[in-house]
Structures are given as structure tokens and as C-alpha cells.
Amino acid sequence: MPGAFVRYNLQPQHARKRLKIVLIKPSKYDEEGYVIRHLLGVLPSNTLACLYRLTEDLRSNQYFGKDVEIETALFDDSIQKIPVQRIIRSNRPPMRRTLVALVGVQSNQFPRAADLARRFRRGGLQVFMGGFHVSGTLSLFSEIRPEIQELIDLGVSVVKGEVEETWGGVLQDALNNRLKPIYDFLENRPDLTDKPVPMIHRKYFKRFITSNEGTIDCSRASAVRRNSG
Numbered sequence: 001m002p003g004a005f006v007r008y009n010l011q012p013q014h015a016r017k018r019l020k021i022v023l024i025k026p027s028k029y030d031e032e033g034y035v036i037r038h039l040l041g042v043l044p045s046n047t048l049a050c051l052y053r054l055t056e057d058l059r060s061n062q063y064f065g066k067d068v069e070i071e072t073a074l075f076d077d078s079i080q081k082i083p084v085q086r087i088i089r090s091n092r093p094p095m096r097r098t099l100v101a102l103v104g105v106q107s108n109q110f111p112r113a114a115d116l117a118r119r120f121r122r123g124g125l126q127v128f129m130g131g132f133h134v135s136g137t138l139s140l141f142s143e144i145r146p147e148i149q150e151l152i153d154l155g156v157s158v159v160k161g162e163v164e165e166t167w168g169g170v171l172q173d174a175l176n177n178r179l180k181p182i183y184d185f186l187e188n189r190p191d192l193t194d195k196p197v198p199m200i201h202r203k204y205f206k207r208f209i210t211s212n213e214g215t216i217d218c219s220r221a222s223a224v225r226r227n228s229g
């Protein structure tokens with residue numbers, strides 16, 4: 001028909017979606033504003049190990065189905081430079097989405113984490129932040145603190161609480177590009193009895209003084225309140 005447009009679907013019929021999850025433990029700034037970075041690390045981060053294993057478990061159990069490929073990368077800003085631009089370039093929606101998770105962010109790391117979050121948001125990525133500073137301030141104060149609100153306004157999602165029971169659902173939201181501004185899991189305390197043991201990728205260990213030492217968090221336990229009635 002003259003003048004009519006034909007729209008071809010150039011996507012292969014069974015193209016696989018990919019969700020790349022980049023877990024980053026931010027470092028902190030020194031008094032002059034430089035990022036503190038060491039040649040080698042001493043202890044791998046518990047939080048990175050925990051979230052890495054949870055993600056790997058979802059991947060190996062095909063939580064998102066056969067048509068979704070999950071890729072996990074982890075970085076520790078205190079011992080390696082974060083390849084921000086390379087990570088941004090890996091995001092090619094709608095088929096290849098990259099989610100940046102800034103993990104285990106303590107108050108002393110928050111300014112650095114916030115700067116990384118801003119850079120990734122400028123690059124169009126979905127960004128998520130959790131850890132003691134976010135969880136703690138959201139729990140302790142009746143109103144959202146301005147530094148957290150600023151991130152939310154930029155489109156950064158923040159999480160309050162632990163995610164052993166809920167990480168899969170959160171990643172599903174990321175896959176659908178529908179992350180919520182705030183996830184509140186404080187009342188959804190995980191039962192750790194059947195959860196996978198934290199694990200670190202071999203490549204990450206190479207950056208530590210000893211490549212066969214990790215830490216175990218002995219104080220975490222099942223915090224589920226069982227319904228006796």
C-alpha cells in the first residue's frame with residue numbers, strides 16, 4: 001500500500017532479557033575529599049557476600065524464568081576503582097537492564113555512596129541503596145531526612161531492613177523497570193535457617209591480603225516471630 005509504513009520487529013523471537021546486578025560497597029572520603037582506597041583489602045564485606053550469594057541463588061534456581069539471564073558483578077570501592085562509565089554503558093533497555101545496588105552503606109560512607117548514586121542516575125541506571133545509614137535514619141526519625149529525600153527525588157530507591165525473604169521480588173521490580181522509591185522490610189524479618197550462606201566470588205578475593213579468609217557474622221539469627229496460636 002503506497003505511503004503505508006511497515007514496522008519490522010527486529011528482536012529475535014526468543015531474545016533473552018538480561019538483568020545485570022552490580023553490587024557496590026562504597027568507600028568513604030578523607031578530610032580533603034579524596035576517596036580512601038587501599039592497595040589490598042583485609043576483610044571482605046559481609047553485606048557484599050550476603051547479597052552476592054542471594055543473587056547467585058536466584059540465578060541458579062532460575063527465579064525469573066528461563067528467558068531471563070542474570071549477571072552479577074561486585075565491587076569494593078575501598079580497594080578498586082569503580083568503572084562507572086563502563087557500568088553505565090552496560091545498560092541497554094529494554095532487553096538489557098543494569099541495576100546498581102549500593103550495599104551496606106554506613107553513615108561514614110553515605111556521602112561517597114550518594115555521589116556514586118547521582119552519577120549512575122545521570123547515566124540513566126536504576127539505583128538502589130541500603131545499609132545501616134538508610135535503614136537507621138528511616139527507622140529512627142519520624143520524617144525522611146533531607147539527604148535521603150534528595151536521593152529519592154533523584155529516583156534512587158532506598159531500603160529499610162533486611163532482604164533475605166524479599167530480594168527476588170525487588171529484582172523483579174527492577175527487571176520491569178518499576179522500582180519503588182522506598183522498600184520497608186522492617187516488619188518482614190527474615191528466617192535465616194534455610195537461607196544460603198554468604199559467599200564471595202574468587203575473583204574478588206584476589207584483591208585481599210589473604211585470599212582464603214572471610215568472616216562469619218555469628219550474631220545474626222532467625223528473627224522470625226513464629227505464630228504460636
Ligand code: B12
Pocket residue numbers: 043044045046047050101102103104105106107108109128129130131132133135136159161162163164170215217220
Ligand atoms: C560486623 C560489623 C563490622 C565488621 C565488618 C566485617 C565484615 N567482614 O563485613 C567490622 C569489624 C570490620 C566493622 C567495621 C566498622 N564498623 Co561495623 N558493624 C558490624 C555489625 C556488627 C554487623 C554488620 C554486618 O556484617 N551485618 C550482616 C549483613 C549481611 O547485614 P547488613 O549489612 O545489615 O545487610 C542487610 C540489610 O541491611 C540489607 N542491605 C544492606 N545493604 C543493602 C543494599 C541494598 C540495595 C539492599 C536491597 C539491601 C541492603 O540487606 C542485607 C541482608 O539482609 C554492625 C551492627 C549490626 N548489627 O548491623 C556494625 C556497624 C554497621 N558498624 C558500624 C561502624 C561505625 C563501623 C566502623 C566505622 C567502626 C570504626 N570506627 O572503624 C567500621 C567501618 C568499616 C567499613 N566502613 O567498612 C556501625 C555503623 C553506624 C552508622 N551510623 O553507620 C554499626 C551499625 C554498629 C553500631 N551500632 O554502631 N563492622
